[in-house]
Amino acid sequence: MRRVTGEFDRCATTEEVVRAFVPYPLPPRDPPLALDGRVGELLVTANARLRELELAGDLVPSIEWFVYAFVRKEAILSAQIEGTQATLMDLLAVEASSEAPVGADVEEVCGYLAAVGYAWDQLVAPDGLPISMRLLSQTHRRLLQGARGAHKQPGEVRRSQNWIGGTRPGNAAFVPPPPHRLPELLSEFERAIHDDSDLPPLIRVGCLHVQFETLHPYLDGNGRLGRLLITLLLRHWGLLTRPLLYLSLYLKRYRSEYYRRLSAVRSDGDWEGWLEFFLEGVAQVAEETVDTARALHAVVEQGRKRLLGNDDVTVLSLRLFELLPKNPILSVNRAMELLSCSRPAAAKALDALESAEIMFPRDHHRRNRVLVFDEYLSYLRQDTELDG
Numbered sequence: 001m002r003r004v005t006g007e008f009d010r011c012a013t014t015e016e017v018v019r020a021f022v023p024y025p026l027p028p029r030d031p032p033l034a035l036d037g038r039v040g041e042l043l044v045t046a047n048a049r050l051r052e053l054e055l056a057g058d059l060v061p062s063i064e065w066f067v068y069a070f071v072r073k074e075a076i077l078s079a080q081i082e083g084t085q086a087t088l089m090d091l092l093a094v095e096a097s098s099e100a101p102v103g104a105d106v107e108e109v110c111g112y113l114a115a116v117g118y119a120w121d122q123l124v125a126p127d128g129l130p131i132s133m134r135l136l137s138q139t140h141r142r143l144l145q146g147a148r149g150a151h152k153q154p155g156e157v158r159r160s161q162n163w164i165g166g167t168r169p170g171n172a173a174f175v176p177p178p179p180h181r182l183p184e185l186l187s188e189f190e191r192a193i194h195d196d197s198d199l200p201p202l203i204r205v206g207c208l209h210v211q212f213e214t215l216h217p218y219l220d221g222n223g224r225l226g227r228l229l230i231t232l233l234l235r236h237w238g239l240l241t242r243p244l245l246y247l248s249l250y251l252k253r254y255r256s257e258y259y260r261r262l263s264a265v266r267s268d269g270d271w272e273g274w275l276e277f278f279l280e281g282v283a284q285v286a287e288e289t290v291d292t293a294r295a296l297h298a299v300v301e302q303g304r305k306r307l308l309g310n311d312d313v314t315v316l317s318l319r320l321f322e323l324l325p326k327n328p329i330l331s332v333n334r335a336m337e338l339l340s341c342s343r344p345a346a347a348k349a350l351d352a353l354e355s356a357e358i359m360f361p362r363d364h365h366r367r368n369r370v371l372v373f374d375e376y377l378s379y380l381r382q383d384t385e386l387d388g
């Protein structure tokens, strides 16, 4: 045991008395965090990789593509951690059809997109809400929009006892604080974000994520909101000015270690072990994200060259091409909408993209032809397919 990070509060449920964990406020103390050694080294690397990601964002000419694509990638991965079965292709296909999402899984991912869009706008707007429980609850409301979340008190801090793992609090892996303690605990949580601190911002981000999961303030969506909080805090402390880091890739890849590390903070006071894991992830994903951004950029450049050298190139096909990174799946209808042109003109533009081997048919129903920007999607899709 490295340190004690909280105390147990006996709470009675209808059938039994259980021990709910009530964490001490941040920052970790007794002893204070050990930032020399491995944590310190990983911190230097993670900060350097984040800076490279930030710079890569400054250098590419069409940053909004990457923001568009990477936010969707994070949305899918974060939802998949707890078993949502939607893929990036499902999401993009829904968006391409401009119809309402079918199925609770895709709907859930659309909720995440609404949530991140809302929270980000608040943070960057001069008169927007600062990071606070008010902002998080408003974000939660959007996250849990749709059928599945409707019964889980969207936008409201829980008023009942919950637990993680197991079928009842008595056999759960973890029982978060009783609801009557939450008002006080959540004010402390807000204070930990806004108080002066000597700790490096990235260390604070890592600690705040754990604290949020330990408090588990909502009936559902705590994992997704807690991961979204990481993105918001990176922005809040100026570490990344666009939501480009999809850390959920790493947390999904090492899901059991993720959960084990969260638990070890509570059971052993092992903040350093969590921070090593977290910083390693930030460095790894930031580096992979820069590589993916480069690869996507190259695919677009090469595609444009092929189109310009193709006999079927038209002004409309070039215009459509420039819209592909945000619309990598296209039907003739969608192309008509995007170009505000007639059906034959849209079909002709799509033909040119197909003949230049940029777009490929997704299925062969000629009547409802759907084309995909295959090479682009193959990079973006990495690690977002369902296993098995």
Ligand SMILES: Nc1ncnc2c1ncn2[C@@H]1O[C@H](COP(=O)(O)OP(=O)(O)O)[C@@H](O)[C@H]1O
Residues within 6 Å of the ligand: 081, 082, 164, 173, 174, 213, 214, 218, 219, 220, 221, 222, 223, 224, 225, 226, 259, 260, 262, 263
């Ligand atoms: N042992 C643990 N201790 C603390 N938090 C945990 C533990 N295991 C899992 N978690 C967190 O709880 C989340 C699941 O909570 P939940 O409210 O269902 O969120 P979501 O609906 O977004 O998946 C996980 O994604 C993880 O972040």
Ligand SMILES: [Mg+2]
Residues within 6 Å of the ligand: 082, 220, 221, 222
């Ligand atoms: Mg859940």
